[in-house]
Amino acid sequence: MIARQIETALSRAQVICKRRGARLTPVRRRVLELILSSDQPTGAYALLGELQRGRGKLGPPTVYRALEFLLAHKLIHKVETSSAFIACADIEHPHESQFMICDDCGATEELRDEEIVESLRRLGERRGFAVERQVVEARGLCPACRSAQR
Amino acid sequence: MIARQIETALSRAQVICKRRGARLTPVRRRVLELILSSDQPTGAYALLGELQRGRGKLGPPTVYRALEFLLAHKLIHKVETSSAFIACADIEHPHESQFMICDDCGATEELRDEEIVESLRRLGERRGFAVERQVVEARGLCPACRSAQR
DNA sequence: AATTTGGTGTTACGCTATAACATGCCACGT
DNA sequence: ACGTGGCATGTTATAGCGTAACACCAAATT
Numbered sequence: 001m002i003a004r005q006i007e008t009a010l011s012r013a014q015v016i017c018k019r020r021g022a023r024l025t026p027v028r029r030r031v032l033e034l035i036l037s038s039d040q041p042t043g044a045y046a047l048l049g050e051l052q053r054g055r056g057k058l059g060p061p062t063v064y065r066a067l068e069f070l071l072a073h074k075l076i077h078k079v080e081t082s083s084a085f086i087a088c089a090d091i092e093h094p095h096e097s098q099f100m101i102c103d104d105c106g107a108t109e110e111l112r113d114e115e116i117v118e119s120l121r122r123l124g125e126r127r128g129f130a131v132e133r134q135v136v137e138a139r140g141l142c143p144a145c146r147s148a149q150r
Numbered sequence: 151m152i153a154r155q156i157e158t159a160l161s162r163a164q165v166i167c168k169r170r171g172a173r174l175t176p177v178r179r180r181v182l183e184l185i186l187s188s189d190q191p192t193g194a195y196a197l198l199g200e201l202q203r204g205r206g207k208l209g210p211p212t213v214y215r216a217l218e219f220l221l222a223h224k225l226i227h228k229v230e231t232s233s234a235f236i237a238c239a240d241i242e243h244p245h246e247s248q249f250m251i252c253d254d255c256g257a258t259e260e261l262r263d264e265e266i267v268e269s270l271r272r273l274g275e276r277r278g279f280a281v282e283r284q285v286v287e288a289r290g291l292c293p294a295c296r297s298a299q300r
Numbered sequence: 301a302a303t304t305t306g307g308t309g310t311t312a313c314g315c316t317a318t319a320a321c322a323t324g325c326c327a328c329g330t
Numbered sequence: 331a332c333g334t335g336g337c338a339t340g341t342t343a344t345a346g347c348g349t350a351a352c353a354c355c356a357a358a359t360t
Contacts, residue, residue: 025338044316059341064317069338080230081285083316098270100279111273119266120248120288127259128293129250135231135287138270143278175307194347209310214348219307233347 001087006036013075013091022073030054031066032087035076041084041108079108081137086110096134102142104149109142151237156186163225163241172223180204181216182237185226191234191258229258231287236260246284252292254299259292 001009013032017024024032034050035042048063067085070076074094076085082101089097089110098111116136124131141149151159163182167174174182184200185192198213217235220226224244226235232251239247239260248261266286274281291299 023338027339057341058339059343060317061319061341062339065339080287098273100274100277100281102279103282109277109279113269113273116266116269119263119269120286123248123261123263124250124288124290127250128296129252129259129288130291130296131250131288132253132290133288135285135289136270137230137285138274138279138281138283139285140274140282141280146278146280173307177308207310208308209312210348211310211350212308215308 001036001039006033009036009087009091016075016091017073020073022069027051027062028066028069031063032070032075035070035085036087040106041079041082041086043082043084047085077110079137080135081139082106082108096136098136099138100142101137101139102145103139104141104145107142107144151186151189156183159186159237159241166225166241167223170223172219177201177212178216178219181213182220182225185220185235186237190256191229191232191236193232193234197235227260229287230285231289232256232258246286248286249288250292251287251289252295253289254291254295257292257294 010029010033014024014029030051031047034047044060044063044067047067048058048060051063052058067076067078070085071078075088075091077088077097077099078085079099079101086099086108089112095112096117098113098116100109100111102108117134120134120136121131123129160179160183164174164179180201181197184197194210194213194217197217198208198210201213202208217226217228220235221228225238225241227238227247227249228235229249229251236249236258239262245262246267248263248266250259250261252258267284270284270286271281
């Protein structure tokens with residue numbers, strides 16, 4: 001993402017938080033900025049490294065707490081199979097999403113398919129399960145790596 | 151699972167491996183047995199602990215290598231959001247599956263819904279993604295914990 | 301017998317995540 | 331202005347998950 005878009009996204013996040021009575025503090029804002037800057041999912045320790053370049057030594061909890069906040073407010077998603085974090089593509093409308101992840105280059109694309117979301121919820125209901133969170137990730141090869149392979 | 155069923159499952163696994171020219175060695179067989187014995191997903195280090203009760207001190211690689219083998223032959227599944235391993239419900243027919251996991255008690259149920267499998271594969275294809283592996287996990291509350299909560 | 305192959309044992313380490321406690325800051329009521 | 335309560339952050343230590351690298355051994359192959 002380019003600088004201008006990042007600024008816009010940050011402002012929007014700021015507004016959303018204010019509306020909810022939540023505080024997008026400097027650390028949280030900075031972590032979100034770092035995540036927005038990378039188009040690929042970023043690991044907690046990579047974020048920690050970047051954070052430290054500005055503020056000196058910090059511990060993992062600082063980053064993890066910021067991530068927890070951003071996740072709770074759905075400003076970012078966690079990609080479970082990569083243990084990494086990626087910016088949410090549409091923070092105005094909280095949603096469940098799915099991911100396509102390239103095993104080769106790590107490229108990760110967010111999808112939104114309501115059919116899958118509903119299928120899973122229904123399957124849960126049928127079994128008496130109250131589904132709170134969905135993790136749907138498809139791993140494989142992205143178009144680029146696929147053609148590079150041949 | 152009760153002892154008799156475990157024996158049956160182990161024999162079946164044995165046969166399947168032989169058919170494929172793969173070796174279900176004592177360690178691998180024992181790890182599979184441990185996983186079959188537990189109806190909930192089991193972590194690698196819990197398995198390691200059990201293994202050690204029979205064979206003295208062992209390192210993590212021993213367990214992880216056995217798990218790798220069992221996964222490769224689809225005799226077990228990995229539940230990503232729990233970092234734990236569970237027996238496959240139908241080893242005769244390799245398949246993609248989905249999981250419902252209770253956040254409260256950890257109870258985990260394997261589902262098989264072809265619709266979701268196909269949806270994901272199609273979504274990938276449409277984007278040029280070659281989907282190799284699907285991770286579909288729904289977290290929430292199981293019926294028991296749900297009623298206990300009120 | 302020599303070689304190769306695959307499985308296991310062993311040590312050491314890296315990455316991911318959280319517990320527990322200390323400190324600091326700010327909004328609020330009085 | 332003052333204290334206080336609540337939330338955010340800093341700090342240290344540690345737990346949990348996973349793998350690299352090398353040594354050893356046994357069975358299969360030549």
